[in-house]
Structures are given as C-alpha cells and as structure tokens.
Amino acid sequence: MAYSAKVMEHFQNPRNVGEIENPDGVGEIGNPVCGDIMKLYIRVKDDRVVDAKFKTFGCGAAIATSSMITELVKNKTLEEAEKISRQSVAEALDGLPANKMHCSNLAADALHKAIEDYKNRKKKNE
Amino acid sequence: MAYSAKVMEHFQNPRNVGEIENPDGVGEIGNPVCGDIMKLYIRVKDDRVVDAKFKTFGCGAAIATSSMITELVKNKTLEEAEKISRQSVAEALDGLPANKMHCSNLAADALHKAIEDYKNRKKKNE
Amino acid sequence: MERKIYLDHNATTPVHPEVLEAMLPFYQEGFGNASSIHSFGREAKVALEESREKVARFLNADPLEIYFTSGGTESDNLAVKGVAWANKKKGNHIITSQIEHHAVLESCKFLEKEGYEITYLPVDRYGLVDHDELKKSIKKETVLVSIMHANNEMGIIQPIAELAGLAKEKGVYFHTDAVQSTGKMKIDVNELNVDMLSLSAHKFYGPKGVGALYIRRGVRLTPLAHGGHHEKSRRAGTENVPGIVGLAKALEIVHSDMQKEERRLKSLTETFFKKVTERIPDVFLNGHPVLRIPNTLNLSFKGVEGESIILNLDLKGIGVASGSACTSGTLEPSHVLSAMGVPGDLAQSSLRFSFGRSNSIDDVDYVVQLLPEIISKLRAMSPIYQK
Amino acid sequence: MERKIYLDHNATTPVHPEVLEAMLPFYQEGFGNASSIHSFGREAKVALEESREKVARFLNADPLEIYFTSGGTESDNLAVKGVAWANKKKGNHIITSQIEHHAVLESCKFLEKEGYEITYLPVDRYGLVDHDELKKSIKKETVLVSIMHANNEMGIIQPIAELAGLAKEKGVYFHTDAVQSTGKMKIDVNELNVDMLSLSAHKFYGPKGVGALYIRRGVRLTPLAHGGHHEKSRRAGTENVPGIVGLAKALEIVHSDMQKEERRLKSLTETFFKKVTERIPDVFLNGHPVLRIPNTLNLSFKGVEGESIILNLDLKGIGVASGSACTSGTLEPSHVLSAMGVPGDLAQSSLRFSFGRSNSIDDVDYVVQLLPEIISKLRAMSPIYQK
C-alpha cells in the first residue's frame, strides 16, 4: 500500500474539518466494509453549496477523500455536486491503492446523502 | 555421511587387493541393496587362513570393509574366521555411517561364502 | 537524518549483527549442498547439524526432533495439515482457537473444505482459551489440538502446559504456535508438554525465510513438501544453510541475556503504558493484563481509527502496527479482538506497540511526547468521539 | 592451501559477490516486514516488487505472474499439488515423466495415494520424452502435464514448447521444472508455451531457501501454505526480502553475460570430455549428446562404482556428484539412468561433472590429469572390469 503525495497531503492537512452549526444538509455514512464512519455537513445558498465540513473516523484514505470532497463540492451548484462520483474523488487525489477504493465510496456517498437530506428538508418546509 | 578416519585410511590404502591364483576358497557376493559386488579369495593351510585377497566394485564403505576383513581373517583358524561378523568388521573400522551399514554385510557374507566354498571343495576331494 | 523508531518487533526484527556474521561464511565459502558427499557438502552438513543441536538444546529437545522449514507459516501448515493427513484413519476432528494466527486458521479452513471437522474454541475477554471448553471439545475423532503460545496481536500467553495436558490425557497430539514467544521467553517443549512447536527466525533477530518445527519422536505426520530425503524426509528441499545457521545463532543470542532483556522490555512497556494513559484519556489495554509477553502492548484509542494513527506516527519516523480493518487486507478488523468481544469501533481503534532490542527509554519518551497531539488532532476530526 | 575445484554446480552454487552485496541492506537497515504500512515496511515492499518486476522481465512474464517460494521443491509441489487440488472437478489425472526431480515425482506419488491417477511417461535411451506417448496419454480427466526442462543429473533438455503445445491443444495445464535450466540458458515462458515454471535461486548463484513459481494468469491453483495474504494469497508467510532481492539480482547477473558464459562452459565440458575419453578407456556419455545444458556431463566409468571415484577426487579437493545407489540415500541407483535403460553396473558407475563460473580450463586440466590414475587404481580393484 502506498498513498499518493496528494492523499498524504490531504491526510496531513485536511481541509474543512468540523461541523456546520444548523446545517442545511447532513450526510452520515458508515462503511459496512471496514467500519469507517463519515459525517458531512453542507450549507446551501441559491442551489449552490457554499460551505462543507466533515468529521471522519477512518483510515488515511477515508480522511483524505473526506477532505478532498469538501473542496470539490464548494461553490458547486447542487446539480454539479450530485455529479461528483466515487471515481472523481479518487482521481482528484491522483488515485488510491486498489485495496482502498472502497474508502472513496464513503465520501461520495456521504455527499449524496447530505444533498438528499437538504432536498428532503426543503420539501418539508415547502 | 561422514566416514571414520579408519574407513578412509583403508579406502585410500586398501590391503590385499587382487586375486589368489588357484585359491582354496572363493566367495563372491553381490549386494542386492545397492548393486555392489565383492569377490574374496582365501588360501587355507592346516585349517588356518594364511592369505586373503579381494576385488570389490563398490562404494567407500564396501572397499574399506573388504580391506579390513582380509586383515581380520589372516592367520585366523577357520573356526575363528567363521565368527567374524558384520558387526565385527564395522567395529574394527570405528563404525560406519547408519546408511552404509548394509555395505558391511558384503564383506562378512563374502568371507563366509569363501569358507563354505573351501569346505565344499575339501569334501569333494575327500 | 530523521529519527527512526521501530516499535513493530512482532512483525519482524532486524537481523542481529552477530547473526549476520555467523551466516556470511556460508554464502561463498561454505556454500555446499548439505546432501553432497564431497568436502563442500560435508562442511555445510556439519554447520546444519550443529545448528540443529543448538536449537534442540534451547528448546530442551533432541536434535532428531528439530525440522527446519521456511518460516512460521510453513511450520504451522506442516503441523496442522501434516497431522491431519497422516492420522485420517484415527479421525477427522481438529481443535484450535479463534485467536490463532492465519497460518493455523487458514490451514484449518482448508482442511474443513477437504471434509475435516474443526472446532474453533472461543476465548474470554482477556483472550484466554477456557480449559473446560477444550476438555468438552475433545472427542474420539480428535487427532490434533493446536493452540498458540503467545498471540501476535495482543501478546497474551495461553497456559499451554495445562491445555496440552488435557490433550495428552486423551492421546491427542498437541501443537503450539510459539512464533511470538520464542526469543521472548524461555521455551521448553517438555515443560510445555507439547508434541509440536512452531518458530520463525525473523521474529527473534534471525533471518527471514527460515523457521523450525519441533516434532516429538513418534508423532505421525505427512510432509507438506515432498521430494528429496532432506530433514529425514519430512521437509524436502535443499537446506538453507546460511538461514539455518542464522536461526540457531539468533536463538543463542536471545538466550544469552533473556532474563535481563525480559525485565528491560517489561519495564519499557509498563512505563510506556503508564505515560500514555496519564497523558491521553480513553485509552484501553486489550488482552490479559498480566499473562503476556514482555514486549507487546495492544491499546485502543477510543474514537480514532488505527491506520490514521499509524500514518501520523509514520510521518514522524515511528513504526507501529494496527489490527484495524483498513490495514489488514481482509477488510475485517482483528479477528482476535472480535473473539475477545471488543466492540467494533474499539477494535478499529487498536494499535500494537511491540518493543525490542533497538528500543530504549528515550524512544518511549519520544513517542509519548508526540502521541497526545496526534490523538487529539484525530479525535477532533472524529464523528464518534466525545470528550 | 590445498587446491579446491568445485564441479558440482548442479547441486548448488556459491552466492555471487554482487548478489550478496544486493542482499545485505535488507538484513539490518531495510529489514521491515513487506506487509507493514510504515516506512520500514514500505521500503521492504518496494524491494520486493522491484525484484518481482526484474524476474518477470527475464522470464518474459508479467510481474503479477511471479510468486516467490522457498525454493525449487516448494515451487514444484505448489504447481503439481496446487493444480491437482484446485481442478478436482475437472479430473484426477496427471502426466509426468519418469526422469523428473523427486520434488515432482514424490508430489505425484503423494497424490496417487490421495486417489489421483498418474502417468509416468517413459524416455528413450537419450532421456527424451516421446511426443506421441504424451499425445496418447492425455485424456478427458487430465488436469496437468509436468515435464522438466533440463534434467539435473544428465543435463538433457526436453523440447518443452512442443510438448506444452500438445497439452495446450487439449486445454490441459503444463508445468515445467526449470530449476536446472534457469540461469544456464534463455528462459521465455511464452516461447516455452508453459502455464507454470519452477526455479530456484541457489542453482544460479543466488541464495538458498528462495525460489519462484511462474503461474500464468488464469491458472487455477490451491495454495500449499495457507495463512496471510502474501503473494496474492497463493503463498503465505512473511516474505524473505533479502533472499528475493538476491534471487532477482542473481538472475540479472546470469543474464548479463549468458551467451558468453554458455559458450565458455560448452567449450570447457567439450574439452573435458575429449581429454577424459582420450586418456581413459571405456567411458560413456549418458544422455542426449546435443540437447543438453552447456555445463553438465554425466559419464559412466565402466567397472568402477561412483562413490569410490567421488571419494578419491574429494581427497584431491575436487567436488563432483554421482547417481550411484550408495550416495543417493535411496539405495537405488539413479532413476533417470534406469529410465534411460542404462544397465545397472553402468548406472552405478556414473559421475556428474557440472561446471560453473568458478571453473577455468586449468581446472579441466587438473582433473583430467588426476582422473586416469584414480580410475585405473579402482579398476585394478574391480571384480567386473576386464581391460
């Protein structure tokens, strides 16, 4: 197992760690494969993700993908954000070791859940 | 496999190699276990082995035991000669490696055959 | 140069300088094949048999009972499969524990597919196999009990002599995987009362790729590797003479100061544990608190996943191991922690510190100084940790 | 010092100085366990994978198809038993030859006891397996053909590509034991058309206790050693990194001047044969006169038993091997000579001279000078030799 320099950089200096108070959407996901847990918070304004934060219990790859996805999603429209896939996170990190690909699922899945959560809340408020 | 110094000494300088012309007894034996072949010649006078010679196709142990038995048997009475056993040859050589014990059979068996041959000839001549 | 601290001696150890020195003459000068009858071969053979005698002496065994292999895994496979195959007529039942090394567990699983019945004994929360459970499990068809001496992940020591006694009473062979205990404590095959015992050189400052299996006289066992008449036809293959010489030398070295080194390591690990728990809250020791080899500490850092700690320590030049799913390759957290009933998140949070000859109290201080910051940084990131 | 001449390179070889130099950094500095994720482990892992790539390159294979083992014997066992076990559903028939190394033959005998059917193909008087015999023997139940590349006793080379083609046509796996050819001639798994190929480092100036098995992608095979996830779960056990690095380096070295060395050895053996037969009557070459590896001569000295020649040469510091019953440990003369139909006494009289890097034309001259006296002394002692 060898992580790319990009993975290690994000692992060492993760962006956007923390929680958003009164978030517009939250996605929490536990990885059934390896037990990792991620919580992703988003702030949405005018159908655009203006802020994202995360908390992750997981391995190097899990932390790096969490950090990367918060960067990727910021200032994206919801439509654009929904298109961020497992693959795009891994690619943005210059790849992940084969046996860590499952960790990149975590971040993308958490994001999609957070967007879904935002939409559900919005629907309720309508 | 490690031969004793005595085995190596007899192997390097085998005593009594050769044939006896018009011998009084000859014992030839092939070792069914490993294919070695030995031919032992004796000269008998007044029921005493006065000379012994051998020819051997065989390994180090086979050659050393051949040499040793010709030494052991010389000047022994026939009665004494018959008592020379596989064990006594091996002992006289300070032992043989476990996987070579079968080779010490060769020499003792050839000697006993030679004595038998001598006795048979004598009987015939009587 | 960056400071490097190795705290993973249960994974492997550096070769001791004197071990390497003992090995070197057999690469180029005494390189002969120990089966050859010429002088080149005899020189190798002498070294081989002297090594066998040495190993026998340190285990209180007979040289005829020592068989050299390519390592702990092969020794374990040979013991488990070898006995199973050779004793088919007697029965097809094997007893082992849930916390064995994969070399034993996977051998058992292979045999299971071949039609053998395997009992995997549970352990208590300290990692100990229950005496009565073993007793209940032995039946007419049982041909082998295999229970490890010291566990590689936790360091827990099983009461082998007692467990082996139960097997012996019923006329069942007993094997112990002593890969982690050999070199760290006294090993006496008669005191342990075992029929077979596995060891691996690279766990005690010997070279990788060489190990041994002690096989008590009279044990029926089918070889794993068939071929020439090496190792009394029980393990074919040209003997790895430099490796075997290295194994024996390493055993000699660890025996030369074993009690002193045991005490030293015990004190290091105790100091480490004391300081870590003083400075970091919510740290738990896994495994039995007392029945353990002197060098190993398995700790769970609540709320933080193991690999993420390893990577942070690695960035500081410190090498440790974890039983977390994300480093195991199997994607399941430590089967040992699971068997002990440790909850999933704490199992994911476990780290193994295994000390050795290269470590001093300075290393303890250095790591203890860095660790709190790493843990609190990671806990701040954790969705499941609440102060 | 007494002069020493080693003419037993088929038994084993000294480790090349550059090989040892390549290995040394991995005993004490780069000693990590290749499975560990910290820097100590990663360094070992890099060395491991670079070695795998090197080996793959020299065999014209993919690195994913190279599996490291503890030697030729293990590679052979893994190939033969591994394929047999994994393909039970397809069939239980294996084809091999009567002149294989014991590692293959005894693996087959073990499988025979387990209920497999084995065909041992005969060879002609030159030691060659017959193409048509193989063709006739393949049947629906056949799962594996295992025929060696170069024979260790005779040096005969089988036409593997052709034989393997027959197996391939019928969808049967083909394994070749290339332990004796690797390092002595070009090995290309695709030209040879094989699915599996065994090699052993100590036969080509690498260390003892390490080998490899090439396994073509897609071959179904059950492991011999179960345990951790090493070698893609096909061969468990902590990787012997120094040994593996040494294996790869040795392969690199033998490849660097292979054609030159082939020519040199061929000329040495030819000169040797010519001079011996000029000076000593009744000497016969065993095995095919042309289809042979360049370094090996198997000669029968009529009327004289092999071990007795070896011992005499040994007393002069010269190391050679024989296939005589009295040195084989089995108490049966060479199964290879028997299969070739060589009569018992000539089989007992055979000697193997295997040249290598350490030998020069001076060695040839020295041995050729001593040999006539030894042979005539022994012949004078022989009851079966008539001039």
Ligand SMILES: Cc1ncc(COP(=O)(O)O)c(C=O)c1O
């Ligand atoms: C308890 C135990 N058994 C067996 C083994 C296997 O030993 P090796 O890796 O030398 O094959 C190990 C180490 O990996 C171990 O810790």
Ligand SMILES: Cc1ncc(COP(=O)(O)O)c(C=O)c1O
């Ligand atoms: C043809 C052949 N196959 C297999 C082997 C076994 O190799 P190793 O002794 O390295 O296990 C040898 C040498 O002993 C050999 O010559």
